[in-house]
Amino acid sequence: MRPIGGEIELKLTDFKVYFTDSGRSSIRLFLRSGDNRYKKYLLPNYFCEVIENIFVEEKITYSFYDVFEDLSIDEDYINTQEFDVLYVINYFGQYIALDNINLDNKILLEDNVFFYDFTNQNNAKQWYAFNSYRKISTLADGSLVKTNLTIDVDKILKEEASFTNEKYRAKAIKYSYINKNEFNEQEYLNKFSYAEELLDNQRDVYMISSKSLYLLSISSIDEEIRKKRFMKLKFLFSEFSILENVDNYSFFIMKILKRDTIKNKLMQSNIFLPVHWLKSTQDNELYNLVISVPLFENYNDDEFDYLINSLRDLLK
Amino acid sequence: MRPIGGEIELKLTDFKVYFTDSGRSSIRLFLRSGDNRYKKYLLPNYFCEVIENIFVEEKITYSFYDVFEDLSIDEDYINTQEFDVLYVINYFGQYIALDNINLDNKILLEDNVFFYDFTNQNNAKQWYAFNSYRKISTLADGSLVKTNLTIDVDKILKEEASFTNEKYRAKAIKYSYINKNEFNEQEYLNKFSYAEELLDNQRDVYMISSKSLYLLSISSIDEEIRKKRFMKLKFLFSEFSILENVDNYSFFIMKILKRDTIKNKLMQSNIFLPVHWLKSTQDNELYNLVISVPLFENYNDDEFDYLINSLRDLLK
Numbered sequence: 177m178r179p180i181g182g183e184i185e186l187k188l189t190d191f192k193v194y195f196t197d198s199g200r201s202s203i204r205l206f207l208r209s210g211d212n213r214y215k216k217y218l219l220p221n222y223f224c225e226v227i228e229n230i231f232v233e234e235k236i237t238y239s240f241y242d243v244f245e246d247l248s249i250d251e252d253y254i255n256t257q258e259f260d261v262l263y264v265i266n267y268f269g270q271y272i273a274l275d276n277i278n279l280d281n282k283i284l285l286e287d288n289v290f291f292y293d294f295t296n297q298n299n300a301k302q303w304y305a306f307n308s309y310r311k312i313s314t315l316a317d318g319s320l321v322k323t324n325l326t327i328d329v330d331k332i333l334k335e336e337a338s339f340t341n342e343k344y345r346a347k348a349i350k351y352s353y354i355n356k357n358e359f360n361e362q363e364y365l366n367k368f369s370y371a372e373e374l375l376d377n378q379r380d381v382y383m384i385s386s387k388s389l390y391l392l393s394i395s396s397i398d399e400e401i402r403k404k405r406f407m408k409l410k411f412l413f414s415e416f417s418i419l420e421n422v423d424n425y426s427f428f429i430m431k432i433l434k435r436d437t438i439k440n441k442l443m444q445s446n447i448f449l450p451v452h453w454l455k456s457t458q459d460n461e462l463y464n465l466v467i468s469v470p471l472f473e474n475y476n477d478d479e480f481d482y483l484i485n486s487l488r489d490l491l492k
Numbered sequence: 493m494r495p496i497g498g499e500i501e502l503k504l505t506d507f508k509v510y511f512t513d514s515g516r517s518s519i520r521l522f523l524r525s526g527d528n529r530y531k532k533y534l535l536p537n538y539f540c541e542v543i544e545n546i547f548v549e550e551k552i553t554y555s556f557y558d559v560f561e562d563l564s565i566d567e568d569y570i571n572t573q574e575f576d577v578l579y580v581i582n583y584f585g586q587y588i589a590l591d592n593i594n595l596d597n598k599i600l601l602e603d604n605v606f607f608y609d610f611t612n613q614n615n616a617k618q619w620y621a622f623n624s625y626r627k628i629s630t631l632a633d634g635s636l637v638k639t640n641l642t643i644d645v646d647k648i649l650k651e652e653a654s655f656t657n658e659k660y661r662a663k664a665i666k667y668s669y670i671n672k673n674e675f676n677e678q679e680y681l682n683k684f685s686y687a688e689e690l691l692d693n694q695r696d697v698y699m700i701s702s703k704s705l706y707l708l709s710i711s712s713i714d715e716e717i718r719k720k721r722f723m724k725l726k727f728l729f730s731e732f733s734i735l736e737n738v739d740n741y742s743f744f745i746m747k748i749l750k751r752d753t754i755k756n757k758l759m760q761s762n763i764f765l766p767v768h769w770l771k772s773t774q775d776n777e778l779y780n781l782v783i784s785v786p787l788f789e790n791y792n793d794d795e796f797d798y799l800i801n802s803l804r805d806l807l808k
Contacts, residue, residue, distance in 0.1 A: 180764065184790055185663050188664035344502065447497055
């Protein structure tokens with residue numbers, strides 16, 4: 177029997193953690209650390225265009241590899257390329273298997289924006305990974321970085337990003353609109369746009385806000401609800417489904433030929449589904465096909481059923 | 493039906509949150525803000541002596557009010573006193589009812605070291621409250637501050653306290669000792685003492701460590717297990733019980749006449765129960781009577797039963 181009482185023991189981890197204001201800032205933090213800006217990067221050709229903007233702004237050398245329609249990646253091509261850093265997006269919460277890729281002396285830069293928490297699944301010797309809480313939770317800002325590399329943490333400014341406060345104010349206005357019939361839709365939409373604009377123009381790396389840290393401390397993910405919803409969607413919409421299962425539930429993604437028509441019709445039913453992603457400089461059929469259904473427990477079962485029924489009607 | 497999708501709404505709060513490295517630092521942060529150092533404080537005479545040390549070091553004017561054996565406080569006395577700030581400890585996770593105390597134009601300074609999260613139960617117009625995660629979780633450092641007052645947050649140094657890292661190393665050594673039979677007990681005990689010494693000598697207010705923030709983000713409290721354990725202990729040890737119930741479960745506290753004898757005998761069974769608190773400059777019978785039984789789900793049911801049975805044998 178181990179000792180009971182006293183300070184509680186805790187296993188040592190082989191990675192360090194840092195928090196920044198956003199996924200974008202976490203990418204910049206990596207690019208601005210050590211001599212990373214002089215390295216050669218391989219990026220996936222299915223991604224959020226904001227990533228490429230950052231690489232351009234930071235004057236990084238990069239090229240692309242193919243992502244197939246089943247979200248697997250072109251391993252053979254990658255293995256023939258000369259590069260220093262492999263940028264991998266673990267799409268929609270599923271870790272991509274990298275067993276066939278030679279990562280010797282390479283850095284693995286993992287984009288886990290769909291994950292609440294994540295691990296070094298490939299035991300990469302040189303590993304840098306990050307998420308983005310604001311995409312998958314009520315948090316207005318925040319990104320978790322885990323890495324076994326030396327990072328110039330001084331590059332994280334010791335203050336909160338200005339978009340954060342604006343976004344929390346927009347969220348509060350939306351809350352008052354929904355629950356107290358105060359304000360109007362346009363007011364919170366304008367405020368969200370303004371916050372997004374601030375973020376788009378931001379070049380510095382900030383720390384995560386205290387408010388978001390507090391929300392992190394009191395919130396937890398209900399994996400069971402999310403998994404149940406994922407499975408229900410997979411059963412109902414099997415012909416549109418891409419991923420059999422995922423490691424971290426945030427969205428169920430569907431491949432729909434008339435995606436934009438469906439998306440617009442849903443808006444008439446007060447349902448606003450995100451699209452990951454609309455376009456980039458690269459060609460990939462996925463930009464035209466994919467739509468994402470949120471699984472967040474923040475939506476109650478009635479709301480989720482309403483969403484499902486609306487989708488079913490449109491896809492009949 | 494509210495809109496589904498898009499940014500998730502969030503209610504505005506009427507308090508701000510901050511994080512420091514420790515409960516002590518959160519007290520210092522308050523005392524060093526605005527003109528708080530010139531105010532008159534009323535402190536409870538049953539408390540951790542570290543608190544008084546801080547008040548002495550910061551050259552604060554303070555006096556004491558009585559805490560009775562049932563952990564209620566001397567309201568009548570408090571109402572006759574002239575003071576600016578009332579320091580209240582919500583003992584062992586129970587909010588003290590302050591309905592009979594006149595808080596007009598007073599500041600309520602709430603010490604919630606036994607709480608994982610807490611609220612402004614008394615709707616105090618001038619409210620500053622804090623906890624201490626390291627007392628009630630696996631975190632090595634960290635304190636949450638909630639307040640509706642203006643605080644000089646610049647007083648929080650933008651770096652991590654040096655005791656934190658030492659404490660995490662001590663926790664790792666204890667982990668290796670328990671799980672891998674590496675190191676020995678003395679090694680982690682020494683390291684814990686050293687970390688505690690660093691904290692005792694620290695005068696600056698630091699931010700909470702990233703590691704602790706990460707642990708906060710992935711851990712959650714199992715209220716159900718804790719409550720069940722609290723009720724079990726209350727049933728088995730009713731004659732020693734002080735509080736009927738609490739608002740936040742971390743410890744079950746008992747009043748035992750031969751407290752020190754029981755505590756020492758438990759140590760022979762590898763059970764190390766904390767004592768809140770051993771002594772201070774003030775007289776209060778509670779210093780000699782109280783012992784605290786942790787309810788943390790970190791201990792499994794077998795370990796908890798072993799603890800209960802050991803206690804029962806000694807209290808027969």
